[in-house]
Amino acid sequence: MEVEEPGGATRGRRRGRTTLLIAAATVLGVVAGTCAGYLIQADRDPTPLPSLSQPTLAQATGPAPEPLSAAQDRRVKTDGDLRKLLLKKPAGAKGADWLGDDDRWLDLASYAELYEDPAGALSDQLGDDFRRAATTGWASGDKEVTIRLIQYRQEESLVAADEASDGQYWADKEASTRSWAIPGTGDGKAYVHDKPDTEFGYLPIYGAEAYAWRGDVVMEIRVWDTKPLTKKTIIDLAERQMERL
Incomplete structure (x- = not known):
């Protein structure tokens, strides 16, 4: 119940005298119990503490373990020549003219030029600690293939996973697109675009793409x-x- 004060203000109901007496008795009971506890503890013998020394562990014997081979330690492969991890050109196919020189390294500026907004891509890749990239490609009849491996330093975050996810995002946005998981990659995905790019005077061009990552390397x-x-x-x-990463 609330009492209306002059001027329209309200105030809460006051505590009764009985409530204050009970609160005071409770405080006195707690104090008395605490004092009794100290007196009982003072009459007891101190409990001995466990020893701080620990038993000495026996040192393992035998020869030191052999370092992991390149087949077992993927960093041995990816810290070497990244170009050697690229797929080889199939028999009968010709090298890709659009790749320019044959060293197959792709510097940051050249990689950024592959984007619709090269300046923005250059800034993003610098922020993502781009390390290096290698590329290869070939043509067989009217079919053309380009493969890129992009490596990041990954000093603060898993950039490779984010970059692969970004490629997947844009591939998914294209109309008339089918997609599948790439076996053995966890979250790698491949896409086929059933709607071709068309331009007057040219044959229609159909596209497919794939994105996955392993460690600090992205595959495109x-x-x-x-x-x-x-x-x-x-x-x-x-x-x-x-399989080569």
Whole structure:
């Protein structure tokens, strides 16, 4: 119940005298119990503490373990020549003219030029601690393939995973697109775009792409053809390339 004060203000109900007496008795009981506890403890013998010394552990004997081989330690491979991890050009295919010189290294500026906004891509890649990239490609009939491996320093975050996810995001946004998981990659994905790019005077161009990552390396694959591309084409390329990382 609340009492109306002059001027329209209200105030809460006051505590009664009985409540204050009970509170005072409770405080006195706590104080008395505490004092009694100290007196009982004072009459007891002190409890001995456990020894601070610990038993000496026996040193393992035998030869030191052998270092991991390149097949077991992937850093041995990815810290070496990144170009050696790229898929080899298939027999009968010709080298890609669009790759320019044959050293297959792709510097940061050249990689940024592959984006619709090169200046923005350059800034983003610098912020993501771009380390290096290697590329290869070939043409077989009307089909063209480009593969890129991009490596990051990853001193503060898993940039490679984010970069692969970003590629997947944009691939998913294209109309008439089918996608599949790349076996053995966890979250790698491959895409086939069933709607071709068309331009007057030219044959329609169909596309497929794949994105995955392992450790600090991102894999990007792009395929173009004048005929519709299949799931098998892009999945096979992606699986074989990821097996080399």
